[in-house]
Amino acid sequence: MAKIAVIGAGSWGTALAIVLADNQHSVKLWARRKEQADEINITHTNKRYLPEIELPETIIATDSLGESLEGAETVLLVTPTKAMRDVLPEIASKLTKPVTIVHASKGIEPDTLKRISEVIKEEIPESLRKSIVVLSGPSHAEEVSLRQPTTVTVSSDDQEEAEYVQDLFINQNFRVYTNTDMIGVELGGALKNIIALGAGMSDGLGYGDNAKAALLTRGLAEIARLGTYMGANPLTFAGLSGIGDLVVTCTSVHSRNWRAGNMLGKGQKLDEVLENMGMVVEGVRTTKAAHQLAKQQDVEMPITNVLYDVLFNEKNPKQAVDELMRRGKTDEVEDLTSLFAGRFVLDSSETSESQ
Template sequence: MVIDDFPTQRIAVIGGGSFGTALASVCANNGHDVSLIVRNSSQVTEINENHTNEHYLPGVLLHSGVRATTSEQCIAHSDVVLLVVPSHAMRETCKRIAPFLRSDVILAHATKGLELGTGARMSTIILDTCPTLSEQRLAVVTGPSHAEEVSRLLPTTLVVASASKVTAECIQDMLMNSVLRVYTNPDVVGAELGGALKNIIALGCGISDGLGYGDNARAAIMTRGLVEISRLGIQLGALYHTFSGLTGLGDLIVTCTSRHSRNWNAGYLLGQGFSLEEALERVGMVVEGVKTTKVALDIASKADVPMPIATAIGDILYAQKSPRIAVDELMSRTRTHEMELFLQETTTGWIFP
């Protein structure tokens, strides 16, 4: 069943994980010609014959128009390429597909992470490795969206960010239908950082919930976590208001409060006393926040941006600090103001000496 009638696009979705599969099904449902490029032949057989991808989306029936393949040749005939691969695989994937990209192709990615070692955002990696692609034909798909709900056609909102309004609106039209509302945004930096950094805070909320600390603690971590995301994002060139929207606050809420969230689940297991290795094994899929925490802390240190919550999470992940001790240390920090940035930038309220 096609929900809404949009001009047909030839779309290659690269990445047969949960979100790549969900977006491929959405595009097919919208009447587009969709090829889903996956890693192994058994996954191709399952998707094409059974219209399922049980490992990533158990119990979900995919649109029959999704055609899975292990070949990347279809990229050469695609109007739009949608990259939905883990952040650690982005650079190698782009190098591999670059020769297939048409000069007029639009490329969008939906990966929420930062590159370990370089700290690069995904769009930076894509432009570095795909020389025929211009910034004007690149977009980011982000926002509060669990693949499990997108694939079941439950009401969802997304954001498409691009330097080009035309490109953003092309992806908006490609995805939007009566259950998926898509907004556009020119702030690519903010969209990518909001999507990546919220995973760190989701780990923290999971840890807090695993410790049994309750709703008050979770609300504090989310709210002060958003402050840390905004601090670092603004320092790196993002627009402040982006973080109060869907790709900031919205994505933070859904990732910090849902059992669909891999990052929340990994954090919850850490709070329950499991080691990081045990937690990741039990989640069974990529937990982007683990690597993103290290990258973000390195960037924040160089930029002299304070991120106490992220630092505490990093201590738990990489220094084996007890979650309870980390929380105690956070709670006993030197007293401060909640609205310090606002107070420094305006003439209302208290004036700092």
């Protein structure tokens, strides 16, 4: 039995706490608000985020960060990306020994353009961490908390630590793979949210399955293009944290990014959409970050660019689709082959989705 602090009691933190409690680990769940911690401890529910779910009684919630971290061997970070910079120094100030840090959030910081593991490296001193591991993949909290079959990937620069985390989470409902390509795993999870906004928007505009298939396919191409430029192995985008998460987020009503896109496609304004959601829609800030990155790296990301204009420059969603359809002619195979050319030396031993 391991002692694990779960930081963030939203839908995903709570669902992962259930997996860990099912595996008989000692779980302390940090909630921002005292009333929420009380609800979890007294009625064993978290109705705002997972309305239908009865939580294992062994999950102990607290609104004290220090209490949640007491004795923890592993710290699982599941706050929205935008909260990481604020919460990490507080965590560092309360740690008394090195811990395994796992993060399961999906985003890129605008302006710094950093992945979450890079933010963690900056904010938690090396002396307080054994390793940083990312957990990502197609996994809606609503289904995980119902113990429905789910697969995810964990990745770290330290393969032994990735395997340690694989063992913490794996069970008959929650199958965990490893992948040594941390950059690819983090970027796949973050960038798919942009395309999910687009897929929701397309559905909201009344377009059909052809349009959505096009968005997924060409969306994956641009995710892989940026990812490969940033040092990821292109093959990772064919895995769970790539195509797997792209499919689940673009096609499910559970997805907040899809739902937000859908409302935008139906004509609602961004502020109104975000207010109605009441939960984090990571794709909005990630679109801003990816738009900056694409410019900086000179990488072509047409879907991201038109979405950026819809979100931040009041471009009409229908006009955005028209622009995508009128782009210059492209050879598909040539375009995909360019992903590999000179950017990454393919070596199948380097990336293994094992077990």
